[in-house]
Amino acid sequence: MKNKLVVVTGGAGFIGSHIAEALVEENEVIVIDNLYSGKIENIPQGAKFIEADIRDYSSIAEIIREADYVFHEAAQISVEESVRDPIFTDEVNVIGTLNILKALSEGSGKIIFASSAAVYGENKNLPLKEDYLPKPISPYGVSKLAGEHYVRVFYELYGVPGVILRYFNVYGPRQSSAYAGVISIFMKNALKNEPLVIFGDGKQTRDFIYVKDVVQANLLVAEKERANGKIFNVATGKETSILELALKIIDLTSSSSQILFAPERPGDIKRSVADINEIRKLGFEPSYSLEEGLKETLEWFKKWKYF
Ligand SMILES: NC(=O)c1ccc[n+]([C@@H]2O[C@H](COP(=O)([O-])OP(=O)(O)OC[C@H]3O[C@@H](n4cnc5c(N)ncnc54)[C@H](O)[C@@H]3O)[C@@H](O)[C@H]2O)c1
Known part of the structure; x- marks a missing residue:
């Protein structure tokens, strides 16, 4: 990817900062983050930082409309916190995602959505495949599943290109x-x-999957048109x-x-443990x-x- 306008939501956080870092040399990278769990020092040099909350449509819409790609990492990521406060988790993870999709429907960019293995819940039929019926066991998992459905529906209904990545345990x-x-x-x-x-x-x-492999998965699906509208496990198997x-x-x-x-x-x-055959078909191999x-x-x- 070169000379693109790339927005990384949650770019001051762990995974988002690695995605921003990988893209910043050859693209214009804009980080949107409210520093809820992220840190300003994580944002790579050369990236522009907009301190904004994804729950607030008016503060993010303009920049999202301009973007070629949105790597959507911003979220309330704690399962425990989601059990304590499911409504806050829903507002960040569902309304936040919906705000980004709505702005994208008024622009022309593509979303790569950070979902989670948490959507599978306690499924004993291993390895986990993308087409298994999701049955999350926490509000966090429910919120990620709702985000997935919105990404798919915005693709099918409004033609917003989007890919869903189900990360397993990233480190x-x-x-x-x-x-x-x-x-x-x-x-x-x-x-x-x-x-x-x-x-x-x-x-x-x-x-367990290393963060640099997660970055590679993101970059790969971003540029593959045939990944649009689909779900991929991101793991090692x-x-x-x-x-x-x-x-x-x-x-x-x-x-x-x-x-x-x-x-x-x-x-x-x-x-x-994940079945990673679907993303392998696109050419992904954890390195x-x-x-x-x-x-x-x-x-x-x-x-x-x-x-
Ligand atoms: N780390 C993992 O193992 C893992 C596994 C599965 C899925 N994920 C998903 O990957 C994404 C990145 O996770 P991470 O591990 O880097 O977490 P992180 O907490 O380091 O990053 C999340 C970022 O989002 C920002 N954020 C939170 N609420 C926001 C809001 N309302 N507006 C703007 N920014 C906000 C935080 O400040 C933080 O910088 C998340 O969507 C998470 O659910 C992570």
């Missing part, structure tokens, strides 16, 4: 907010030689248990941290192994001023 540098994923929490604790706490027996599994992950991180950081086991958390799913991704992530955590 990497800059994932550091209060709701950060298990890898960043384990890494921080391992570097401080503090215990790594596992909820349950540690046999629960996740499909590999299952890793939380205990295995904790041991890998302790080993990698040469930490003296202990592993502690706490009671299972209600609502935690047991196993999660980072878990070990390689963890090493790069560790380099960033070592330099991070928190330590």
Whole structure:
């Protein structure tokens, strides 16, 4: 992608800042973010920053109308917060997405929507395929599913080109907010030689994907017209248990941290792994192994001023 006007909502956050960084050299990149969980220092040099809330149509519509591509990452991302406050989550994740789609329907750009494996809920029929009936088990999952339907309906009804990406467990540098994923929490604790706490027996599994591979998936579907109106899992297709992950991180950081086991958390799913054949058909292949991704992530955590 070159010489395009690209908007990244949530570009001050973890994944959005990596998308903005990958595009900023050859395109005009505009970040829209209200800094709810994002940080201004995450925004790459050269990107223009508009501090705005996606719930407020009038403050974002003009710029979205002009865009060639909108990578829509802004969201209330915490499942726990969505259980506490489903209405706030709906306003950000559903009305926010609808505002972007409405503005796009008055322009000519394409949306690449960050959805989540949370839409599948507790489906034991693994690996998870895009055409399985979604049955989210949290307001967060419901809000992402509603966003997916709006993206599809705006494509079918108003011709707004859009692609839905269902991210699995993304990790990497800059994932550091209060709701950060298990890898960043384990890494921080391992570097401080503090215990790594596992909820349950540690046999629960996740499909971890490195953030740079998620960026590649975004860029790929953005430029593929045949991806429009479709849903793709963004994952590696590999299952890793939380205990295995904790041991890998302790080993990698040469930490003296202990592993502690706490009671299972209600609502935690047991196993999660994606079928990635659909996105493979477009030419996607994750290029980072878990070990390689963890090493790069560790380099960033070592330099991070928190330590
Ligand atoms: N990290 C993962 O493992 C994962 C997995 C599945 C899906 N996702 C999705 O990917 C996207 C990016 O997630 P992330 O991990 O980078 O989270 P993040 O919290 O780092 O990024 C979200 C960004 O959105 C911004 N934001 C929140 N509410 C906003 C609002 N009302 N208006 C404008 N900006 C707002 C935040 O300030 C933040 O910068 C989200 O849509 C999330 O649901 C992430």
